[in-house]
Amino acid sequence: MKTEILTLLKETEGYVSGQELCVRFGVSRTAVWKVINGLKDEGYEIVSVPRRGYYLKSVPDILSESEIASCMRTKWLGRQVVYFEETDSTNTQAKRLAEEGAESGTLVVADMQTAGKGRRGRSWQQSSGTMISMTFILKPEFPPDEASMLTLVAAHSVAKAIEEETGLTASIKWPNDIIINGKKIVGILTEMSLSVEQDCIHYVVVGIGINVNLTEIPEEIRETATSLSLETGRPIGRSKLIARVMEYFEKDYEQFLETGDLSGILDSYNAHLISMDREVRILDPKGEYTGISRGMNRVGELLVEREDGSTVNVYAGEVSVRGLYGYV
Numbered sequence: 001m002k003t004e005i006l007t008l009l010k011e012t013e014g015y016v017s018g019q020e021l022c023v024r025f026g027v028s029r030t031a032v033w034k035v036i037n038g039l040k041d042e043g044y045e046i047v048s049v050p051r052r053g054y055y056l057k058s059v060p061d062i063l064s065e066s067e068i069a070s071c072m073r074t075k076w077l078g079r080q081v082v083y084f085e086e087t088d089s090t091n092t093q094a095k096r097l098a099e100e101g102a103e104s105g106t107l108v109v110a111d112m113q114t115a116g117k118g119r120r121g122r123s124w125q126q127s128s129g130t131m132i133s134m135t136f137i138l139k140p141e142f143p144p145d146e147a148s149m150l151t152l153v154a155a156h157s158v159a160k161a162i163e164e165e166t167g168l169t170a171s172i173k174w175p176n177d178i179i180i181n182g183k184k185i186v187g188i189l190t191e192m193s194l195s196v197e198q199d200c201i202h203y204v205v206v207g208i209g210i211n212v213n214l215t216e217i218p219e220e221i222r223e224t225a226t227s228l229s230l231e232t233g234r235p236i237g238r239s240k241l242i243a244r245v246m247e248y249f250e251k252d253y254e255q256f257l258e259t260g261d262l263s264g265i266l267d268s269y270n271a272h273l274i275s276m277d278r279e280v281r282i283l284d285p286k287g288e289y290t291g292i293s294r295g296m297n298r299v300g301e302l303l304v305e306r307e308d309g310s311t312v313n314v315y316a317g318e319v320s321v322r323g324l325y326g327y328v
Contacts, residue, residue: 001025001027001031001035002035002038002039002066003065003066003069003070004025005021005025005032005035005036005039006039006044006056006066006067006070007069007070008021008024009046009054009055009056010056010059010070010071012056014055015047015049015052015053015054015055016053016054016055017052017053017054018032018033018053018054019053020053021053021054036048036054042060042062042064043060043062044056044058044059044060045057045058045059045060059237061129061213061235061236061237061238061239062239063083063109063111063238063239064083065081065082065083067239068081068083068107068109068239068242068243069081070239071239071240071242071243072243072246073243073247074243074246074247074250075250076104076105076250077105077107077136077246077249077250077253078105078107078136078242078243078246078250079105080102080103080105080106080107081106081107081109082097082102082106082107082108082109083108083109083110083111084108084109084110084111085110085111085112085128086110086111086112086113086114086128087110087112087113087114088113088114088115089113089115089207090108090109090110090113090133090134090135090207091135091189091191091205091207092115093108093110093135094106094108094135094136094137094205094207095191095193095203095205097137098137098139098193098202098203098205099193102137103137103139104137104138104139104140104203105136105137105138106136106137107134107135107136107137107242107246108134108135108136108137109132109133109134109242110133110134111128111129111133112128112133113131113133113209129213130211130212130213130214130215130227131209131210131211131212131213131214132208132209132210132212132238132241132242133207133208133209134207134208134242134245135205135206135207135208136205136206136246136249137203137204137205138150138203138204138205138206138253139201139202139203139204140201140204140257141200141201142201142257142260143200143201144192144194144199144200144201146260147190147192147201147204148190148300148316149256149261149262149299149300150190150204150206150253150256151175151176151188151190151206151316152175152176152262152269152296152300153249153252153253153256153262153265154176154188154190154206154208154249155172155175155176155177155178155186155188155269156172156248156252156265156268156269156272157245157248157249157251157252158170158178158186158188158208158210158245158248158249159171159172159178159272160248160268161241161244161245161247161248162178162180162185162186162210162228162241164244165236165237165240165241165244166228166231166232166236167232168180168228168231168232170185170272171272171273171274172269172272172273172274173274173275173321174273174275174293174296174302174316174321175296175300175302175316176188178210179274180226180228180231181226181231183223183224183225183226184224184225184226185210185211185225185226185227185228185231186208186209186210186211187208187209188206188207188208188209189206189207190204190205190206190207191204191205191207192204206249208245210228210241211225211226211227211228212227212228212229212236212238212241213227213228213229213235213236213238214227214229214230215227215229215230217230228241252264252265261298261299262296262297262298262299262300263298266296266297266298269296270295270296273293273295273296275293275321276293276294276295277292277293277294277295278292278293279291279292279293280292280293280304280321280322281321281322282304282312282314282320282321283320283321283322284314289306290307291304291305291306291307291312292304292305293321294311297313300315300316301313301314301315302314302321
């Protein structure tokens, strides 16, 4: 009932009468009063006027199951929210829930991670109230070799959501880093579990970390990382941004299921690609080389034109792409 009352208060421009809340949710005035007071204790500014009801004046930047759910406008993705004030890793928790039978679309969110995961086993810690750390569970029926494309779908969805919520221009550094003004702002880590037979997917978890309200970047990464609040000069509501990411991913994912490839987002992804038609260095274990990035193809490979005019299809894996003179 808490989520439903909060959602109604958000969707109503004026006052909502206590009687309307009682009738709509089939509860007593005392029950409504307890929910309202609980919301006030969490930091929601709610004006109460006799014979007029309740008016939601302002919403704090807090994360909770109710706050996130009240922002959600998806059909199935993120409709089941599991929230932790603190956890080791949302990817770890999502995998545990998936093993226990959690349904596809379940979203795990933490205000603070103590052992967040990155590529190649890298880990990091974060401060409370500054980041979005979330992971959602998918249980697709397509072949395992197509799962790697989900990371690129997620990158596109996050870039679009950030642009909508902040007005900033978000670029993608292939395959899945989100860049604003030349600095990284998002990390994405997709992990897959196969069935016992190893020929089909048991589940996939897609983990997303966004630097949102960090006011200071650690010195060792200051040249390559930033946050949304530093770039906009204002705090950003994390729950709304989470909900927007879910909306965009749900749409992009359903397109992906229809086509079986990235053709549905290809033009938009390449329009966001920061290296498009620029010179890049390919850090391949077999030998580094340079070329011109010609965009991503429909299966997620980066097309790189070499000096001799030949085109190389670069697969994400262990190959890294860098700008010729720096990170991007």
